[in-house]
Amino acid sequence: MARKKIALIGSGMIGGTLAHLAAKAEMGDVVLFDIAEGMPQGKALDLSQCGPVEGFDAKITGTNDYADLAGADVVIVTAGVPRKPGMSRDDLLGINLSVMKAVGEGIKNNCPNAFVICITNPLDAMVWALREFSGLPHNMVVGMAGVLDSARFATFLAWEFDCSVKDVNAFVLGGHGDTMVPVLSYSTINGIPVKDMAKIKGIPESRLDEIVARTRAGGGEIVGLLKTGSAYYAPATSAISMAQAYLGDQKRILPCASYVEGKYGVDGLYVGVPTRIGAGGTEDVIEIELSDEEANNLKVSVDAVEELLDACRGLDASLV
Numbered sequence: 001m002a003r004k005k006i007a008l009i010g011s012g013m014i015g016g017t018l019a020h021l022a023a024k025a026e027m028g029d030v031v032l033f034d035i036a037e038g039m040p041q042g043k044a045l046d047l048s049q050c051g052p053v054e055g056f057d058a059k060i061t062g063t064n065d066y067a068d069l070a071g072a073d074v075v076i077v078t079a080g081v082p083r084k085p086g087m088s089r090d091d092l093l094g095i096n097l098s099v100m101k102a103v104g105e106g107i108k109n110n111c112p113n114a115f116v117i118c119i120t121n122p123l124d125a126m127v128w129a130l131r132e133f134s135g136l137p138h139n140m141v142v143g144m145a146g147v148l149d150s151a152r153f154a155t156f157l158a159w160e161f162d163c164s165v166k167d168v169n170a171f172v173l174g175g176h177g178d179t180m181v182p183v184l185s186y187s188t189i190n191g192i193p194v195k196d197m198a199k200i201k202g203i204p205e206s207r208l209d210e211i212v213a214r215t216r217a218g219g220g221e222i223v224g225l226l227k228t229g230s231a232y233y234a235p236a237t238s239a240i241s242m243a244q245a246y247l248g249d250q251k252r253i254l255p256c257a258s259y260v261e262g263k264y265g266v267d268g269l270y271v272g273v274p275t276r277i278g279a280g281g282t283e284d285v286i287e288i289e290l291s292d293e294e295a296n297n298l299k300v301s302v303d304a305v306e307e308l309l310d311a312c313r314g315l316d317a318s319l320v
């Protein structure tokens with residue numbers, strides 16, 4: 001059987017990390033694409049030379065030509081610009097929307113059968129626009145945010161409870177922005193609800209509120225420290241877990257920005273929801289019961305995504 005082909009559109013900080021992780025896990029051959037000339041080729045050469053040391057078999061190439069993406073099984077999109085301190089994700093809308101147009105057309109013309117994972121911000125609007133521009137079926141285009149946001153939430157909970165991150169199951173819904181909804185009622189420490197664990201440990205609810213707030217602002221905290229860009233290690237590894245779920249038909253239930261039609265009171269939007277990923281792409285959206293407060297928070301988040309889509313439509317008349 002031929003090796004799978006993983007195409008990475010955008011070869012910057014996340015793109016390069018994705019290439020390393022994909023090659024190291026021998027997910028398939030990797031093609032790094034970027035508009036910057038020489039950069040994807042240089043990273044591909046450098047990464048190829050990790051092979052003998054790390055012992056992986058994967059062909060890694062770099063290109064500026066969309067034709068080299070032909071036949072890709074998975075495409076992960078990070079093309080665009082990241083945040084700098086003082087910027088919100090929404091500040092990236094105009095520039096990254098035009099990037100999504102070029103990328104969507106490149107996918108449509110060269111690898112229309114791929115499973116496409118978008119990471120470019122503002123995520124929920126960009127994944128929607130990418131789907132529109134590429135014309136791929138909705139189940140084959142998904143956004144990565146929830147796995148990362150949940151990982152941030154889980155990290156902070158593990159630190160607070162002084163327990164292994166492996167035992168924390170943390171849950172975040174909604175858009176990937178300051179309105180995201182970390183859901184404590186579905187978050188557990190190996191099955192023990194987080195609120196019960198807090199009582200056992202004598203941790204006040206106000207402390208859990210602080211952890212929720214830190215999770216919401218988790219990306220900005222890293223931007224503020226790095227000063228030159230945004231997080232890349234955890235975003236990359238999160239997208240890799242989604243790609244592996246697709247390639248291995250793993251049927252994993254992961255929080256992803258998926259196309260929601262009818263569930264959660266949402267009609268025709270990409271928003272962060274628990275999603276089953278397998279060989280059929282995003283195969284199912286799981287609608288969980290929410291408290292009134294959680295449902296209201298989700299509505300605020302969904303409204304914020306709607307506003308961004310209206311802004312996209314205002315910028316590009318081909319979007320309806």
Ligand code: A3D
Pocket residue numbers: 009010011012013014015033034035036078079080081082083092096099102103119120121122123144145148176229230231232235
């Ligand atoms: P960066 O290191 O700047 O890489 C982006 C790359 O895209 C650069 O190499 C550019 O040359 C390239 N590029 C720009 N325009 C095009 C184009 N038209 N076609 C192909 N390539 C192009 O950024 P990064 O890797 O740190 O971040 C990439 C994106 O991910 C940004 O939009 C971030 O905001 C976003 N991001 C999202 C999350 C989520 O959780 C959703 C987390 C972290 C970053």
